[in-house]
Amino acid sequence: GRTPAHLAVQKGNPLCLGVMAKAGANLHRAIPHVWQYTNRPENNLTDPNKETMPIHHALVRTVVSYTTRTCLQCVKNQKEAKLQVCTQCKMAYFCGAKCQKKKWSEHKNVCKEIRKGADLVTFYHAMPRQKLVDEDGFLPFDEVVDNDLGLDDDDNEEDYYDSSIIWEWYDPGAMKWNPYPKSINQALSNLQDLGSPRYMYKPGDKSAEGMEEREQTMNPPNDVATNHAYYSEMIDHHIYTGCGRMMRKRVVDS
Numbered sequence: 001g002r003t004p005a006h007l008a009v010q011k012g013n014p015l016c017l018g019v020m021a022k023a024g025a026n027l028h029r030a031i032p033h034v035w036q037y038t039n040r041p042e043n044n045l046t047d048p049n050k051e052t053m054p055i056h057h058a059l060v061r062t063v064v065s066y067t068t069r070t071c072l073q074c075v076k077n078q079k080e081a082k083l084q085v086c087t088q089c090k091m092a093y094f095c096g097a098k099c100q101k102k103k104w105s106e107h108k109n110v111c112k113e114i115r116k117g118a119d120l121v122t123f124y125h126a127m128p129r130q131k132l133v134d135e136d137g138f139l140p141f142d143e144v145v146d147n148d149l150g151l152d153d154d155d156n157e158e159d160y161y162d163s164s165i166i167w168e169w170y171d172p173g174a175m176k177w178n179p180y181p182k183s184i185n186q187a188l189s190n191l192q193d194l195g196s197p198r199y200m201y202k203p204g205d206k207s208a209e210g211m212e213e214r215e216q217t218m219n220p221p222n223d224v225a226t227n228h229a230y231y232s233e234m235i236d237h238h239i240y241t242g243c244g245r246m247m248r249k250r251v252v253d254s
Contacts, residue, residue: 002218005030006242009063011038012056014110018117021066021091022127028067028134031060031244033228033237047197048233058109060233064246066091067130068172072107073099075246077175089114090127133173137243139226142204146181164253165189169236170246177248188249192231200225216240 005025008016010032021027035056037044050057065072071083072092081095089111094100118127149161167188168177180188184201187209191199202208202225213224220226220240229236235244 003029003242006032009056009059010034010036012036012053012059014055014059014113015117017059017063017110018089018114019120020117021114022118022121022124024124024128026134027063027130028137029242030063031067031235031237031242033230033235033239033244048230050232054106055109057233058106060235060244062089062092062107062110062114064235064244065093067132068170068246069093069132070170070172070246071095071099073103075170077172079175086111088112090118133171134241134243137241138238138245139203141181141184143181145204145206146183148206149183149186161186162189164251166250166252168248168250170248172245180247188229188247192249197231199229200227201229202226 003025005017005020005027006029008014008020009030012035017030020030033048034045035048035053037046037053046053048057048060061072064070068077069083070077071081071094074095076083076095083093083095086092086094086100086107091114092103092107092111094103149157151157151160161182165185167180167185169180170177179185183206184199187201188199200210200212205222208223208225211224213220216239218240226238226240227236228239229247234247234249236247237244
């Protein structure tokens with residue numbers, strides 16, 4: 001997952017990202033789950049924090065908008081609105097002037113620098129369009145394992161599972177939100193209620209839940225979490241491919 005584009009976002013370098021985007025890099029794999037301070041010799045990797053690292057935050061949101069073709073502000077897709085790309089950076093999408101105005105205070109942190117980087121690449125006339133999906137970006141869910149709440153046969157599911165809280169992930173290919181399997185849905189709520197910054201899991205493998213590889217390698221062991229879902233950015237990351245997908249929480253009236 002550590003492609004040059006991934007490192008550009010992780011280090012908060014919009015000019016470098018502009019070069020990579022214009023050169024046609026796969027930006028689906030440029031959504032890092034941890035961000036890097038470049039002015040610290042040690043302990044320079046940190047969980048996402050848009051208050052202390054506004055450039056990193058703006059870069060991640062711009063990459064997500066670009067790869068999913070959704071509005072940078074309201075997240076509407078091409079089916080829901082007539083999207084227009086930012087005239088300067090050619091990466092961020094907006095559904096109208098209202099959303100663009102709301103998001104400008106954040107997007108201006110990276111917009112011009114992305115354009116400067118893109119202008120350095122002259123063998124393409126325009127910013128290449130990304131494929132909507134990276135087919136190998138995420139492991140598929142296991143409908144049996146990931147929906148298993150671990151209840152006994154005589155247990156009433158309603159006593160253990162709150163069906164009014166629905167966590168969903170965005171599928172840019174189908175342009176729709178999909179519900180997480182029940183056990184992951186429940187865990188996302190539980191960890192958020194406990195104040196955790198993230199939920200770590202691996203689709204189809206409950207033994208990997210919460211297990212983290214101390215020194216991340218390119219070939220993860222079988223018993224560690226591949227996905228880190230961060231609440232601050234509401235992005236579910238596959239930490240080994242560098243991919244990230246939007247997630248959201250909905251509360252349904254009973």
